[in-house]
Amino acid sequence: METRRITHWGDIAVVVVYFVLVLLVGIWSLCRPNRGTVRSYFLAGRSMSWIPVGASLFSSNIGSEHFIGLAGTGAASGYSIVLYEWLAMPLLIVLAWIFVPVYVAAGVYTMPEYMTKRFGGQRIRIYLSVLAVILYIVTKLAVSIFAGALFIQLSMGWNMYLSVAVLLVVTGIFTILGGLAAVIYTDTFQTGIMLIGSIVLTVLSFKEIGGFANFYPMYMNATTAVRDTNSTCGLPREDAFHILRHPVTSDIPWLGTTLHILFGCLWYFCCDQVIVQRSLAAKTLPHAKAGSLVSGYLKILPMFIMIMPGMISRILYPDAVACVVPEECIKHCGNPVGCSNIAYPKLVLELLPTGLRGLLVAVMLSAIMSSLTSIFNSSSTLFTMDIWPRIRKRASERELLIVGRVFILLLCALSILWIPLVKSSKSGQLFIYIQAVQGYLGVPLGPLFIFAIFWHRMSEQAAFWSLAIGHLCGIIRMVLDFSMPAPGCDEPETRPAVLYKVHFTYFGILSFVITSLSIVIISYFTTSSNKIQGLTWWTRRNDIEENENDVLPENNVVSFEQGEAIETGEDQGPTKQLKFITLLYQVCGVPQKAVTVKNINMETESVYKEHFMKETSFWKNLLDMNAFIGVLVVVFLIGYYH
Numbered sequence: 001m002e003t004r005r006i007t008h009w010g011d012i013a014v015v016v017v018y019f020v021l022v023l024l025v026g027i028w029s030l031c032r033p034n035r036g037t038v039r040s041y042f043l044a045g046r047s048m049s050w051i052p053v054g055a056s057l058f059s060s061n062i063g064s065e066h067f068i069g070l071a072g073t074g075a076a077s078g079y080s081i082v083l084y085e086w087l088a089m090p091l092l093i094v095l096a097w098i099f100v101p102v103y104v105a106a107g108v109y110t111m112p113e114y115m116t117k118r119f120g121g122q123r124i125r126i127y128l129s130v131l132a133v134i135l136y137i138v139t140k141l142a143v144s145i146f147a148g149a150l151f152i153q154l155s156m157g158w159n160m161y162l163s164v165a166v167l168l169v170v171t172g173i174f175t176i177l178g179g180l181a182a183v184i185y186t187d188t189f190q191t192g193i194m195l196i197g198s199i200v201l202t203v204l205s206f207k208e209i210g211g212f213a214n215f216y217p218m219y220m221n222a223t224t225a226v227r228d229t230n231s232t233c234g235l236p237r238e239d240a241f242h243i244l245r246h247p248v249t250s251d252i253p254w255l256g257t258t259l260h261i262l263f264g265c266l267w268y269f270c271c272d273q274v275i276v277q278r279s280l281a282a283k284t285l286p287h288a289k290a291g292s293l294v295s296g297y298l299k300i301l302p303m304f305i306m307i308m309p310g311m312i313s314r315i316l317y318p319d320a321v322a323c324v325v326p327e328e329c330i331k332h333c334g335n336p337v338g339c340s341n342i343a344y345p346k347l348v349l350e351l352l353p354t355g356l357r358g359l360l361v362a363v364m365l366s367a368i369m370s371s372l373t374s375i376f377n378s379s380s381t382l383f384t385m386d387i388w389p390r391i392r393k394r395a396s397e398r399e400l401l402i403v404g405r406v407f408i409l410l411l412c413a414l415s416i417l418w419i420p421l422v423k424s425s426k427s428g429q430l431f432i433y434i435q436a437v438q439g440y441l442g443v444p445l446g447p448l449f450i451f452a453i454f455w456h457r458m459s460e461q462a463a464f465w466s467l468a469i470g471h472l473c474g475i476i477r478m479v480l481d482f483s484m485p486a487p488g489c490d491e492p493e494t495r496p497a498v499l500y501k502v503h504f505t506y507f508g509i510l511s512f513v514i515t516s517l518s519i520v521i522i523s524y525f526t527t528s529s530n531k532i533q534g535l536t537w538w539t540r541r542n543d544i545e546e547n548e549n550d551v552l553p554e555n556n557v558v559s560f561e562q563g564e565a566i567e568t569g570e571d572q573g574p575t576k577q578l579k580f581i582t583l584l585y586q587v588c589g590v591p592q593k594a595v596t597v598k599n600i601n602m603e604t605e606s607v608y609k610e611h612f613m614k615e616t617s618f619w620k621n622l623l624d625m626n627a628f629i630g631v632l633v634v635v636f637l638i639g640y641y642h
Contacts, residue, residue, distance in 0.1 A: 006155045006349075006361055014358030018365065022189065048278075050287040054294025055188040056278045057092070061295070062194070062302065063371030067364060068147040070302055071310025071344035075321050078219075078240025078311065079641055080252040082303045087261040089296035089634045091269035093627045096292035098537065099270045100279045102453050104612050105540035109280075111271055111449075112386045118452050118535045119460035122390065127464065129386035131441065132273055136379045137414055139437050140274075140371070148368035151345045155361055169412065190369065191298075197363035198305035200356060201348065205312040208351060215312070216241060222315045224322045234324035240311075244642040256505030260439075264508035267445035268438070273378040284612050289623045296630050300637065306344065313343035320346060376411055380404045440478045443508045444470025444515040451519045453537050458519060459526040466518035473511055477504075541613065 006012065048056075073081045108114040112128035209218055220236050227234045239245050244254035269275055282288035314321045321343045323329040326336035333339035348360040384404040389395055395403070444467050451458045481504075484495045493500055502510075533539050 006357060008354045010354040011358030011361065014355060015361050018362035048281045048283060050290035050294060052188045053278055053282045053287060053291030055191040057275060057291060057295035058298040059191045060274055060278060063144050063368065065143040065147040066302065067306055067344050068341050070306040072340035074307035074310035075314040075343035076340040077237050077251060079243050079307065080245055082307055083243060083257050084261060085299045085302045086634045086637060088269060088299045089630050091266060092292040092296045095270045096279060096289040100288050101285060101613060102537055102540050103276065103280060104609055105534040109385045110382050111273055111276060115463065119463055119529055121460055124460065124464045125386055126390060129382045132382050133379050135441065136375050140375045144368055144371040151364045154342060154345045155349055194363050197359045201352065201360055202305050202309055204351060205309050205347060209312055209315055218315045219311050222318045222322060224319045224324060226319065226328050227324050234322055242642060243638055253503055253505060256503050260505035260508040263446060263512050264439065264443040267442045271445050271449045273382055274375060277378050277381060286615055286619045286623060293626050293630055309347055310343040313347040317346055317350065376408045379411055380407045383407045439504060439508050440474030441471055443511045447512055447516040447519060456532050456536055457523055457528050459523045459528040461526040462519045462522035465522055466515050469518045470511055470515035473514055477507055
């Protein structure tokens, strides 16, 4: 049966209204003052309250690939994948309670910039910046575009190239004009849309199967009619309703997965530019902590609004979602290896009535756009603050703002050029590819930042070469994985034992340990830096305590307009340039005079840091208690669904 498409005027009207509302939110965010500074553009002026910070953390992490991937994995194998969502709570707490104070004390915009301040030299900064930009383009953008294109094709039958190009243009405009503030405000709005629409779908899905009591028996019997009756291929897993699965033989071993998330994924939540940049935009440390808690609690919801609906989609449409015969799978989704990835969009298009169907299309578009805007802004920040100054050593404030916006245009172009590769890739293989690349290349970043923050003896040589060693191990395993893919169902295992007996989660922990040992060993044979004031957990308040009697500017925002920078260029007002160029600068928030970035008033910066770090005992204790409760909630849920 062919999947229904969005053709009714009511559904189209809902999608149009959604785009209009997003445009209004974006335009509203452009009207704020002080847009013409690097800090305002890349860190939203460090003026965000806890709700937008938390919503942006959530929506930056939860993209269209989660609606497609989590629901698809839930349809194929059940609950266990939710560990990657629930165990984000302790990692987000570690981000706000430990990492953010150090980053703010260091006065950095990007994570590679922190490494340069911590160890000196430029090679590790360039290494990390180039690595991050490549990962964003090849993995994050690829996943978002693939998932979005899949949904758009299923729901509307539009030309994929045109659809994705329009999405990239809309999201690119917001990011180019408004910077991080526009991204965070639109993320907050889109988070609300995502939650409302997905909760409605969950309620209607359970109603369709007769309630939660029918969920287990119906799922365990959800098999396609076209399959070999003598084979176990296509049958639901016996442990589908268990989160903690066998630590060795399971597809998602509980021990390896738990350790891999808590240690191997530490880099993503505490050291990745996309995530950390949202916390650095908070006005104070309590707001950053509260934002992390909001995001952590929201991360509990994917179990109920993505994974369970994906499993219900298998119940309602087993021939399509649970297909195992390649010819049948090609007929339903064009992918011979399986169609579990269409679980969520098929549920939306087949189950929902007119109007609500349009709302859920808007939900998916929200997920796509929130992911793309976050990637655009963070990639632009990395390129502008870490790579461009190596090319242009005396770049002005205006030049950096222009370069940041132009780089977003380049990202849009690269994303569109990536579409043919995404289209030619198999959905399941692409999703596995993305997870593997992030795991193999991201895990070594965790120990790098942990030792940099907590161990003063660590040296620059240890930081650089341990990262290279960790990445070498990851690349070797990745090449083996992709050159010798896992056999299909009922096919014999022919791979080396190191591949099928050492699950990738356990390899992630091994990579973490190898990188850590490399750091320790190399550090003992090399010289460490003595300049660690304000750059480690133990010295984060040293330069702040010297300025505790200083007064923060009245508006609580330290910006370049307040005298921290020196104007070095001539006035480029209407009398000396075309009015069109002047108008373009005003719309984009680019200053009319060139301002150098090198002469920041360090005293004012230290006052800002002291203001950011200040916590009253009431709010500190309240947030600490909520963090403890959040971890207990996650532990309870894992125990309940074990």
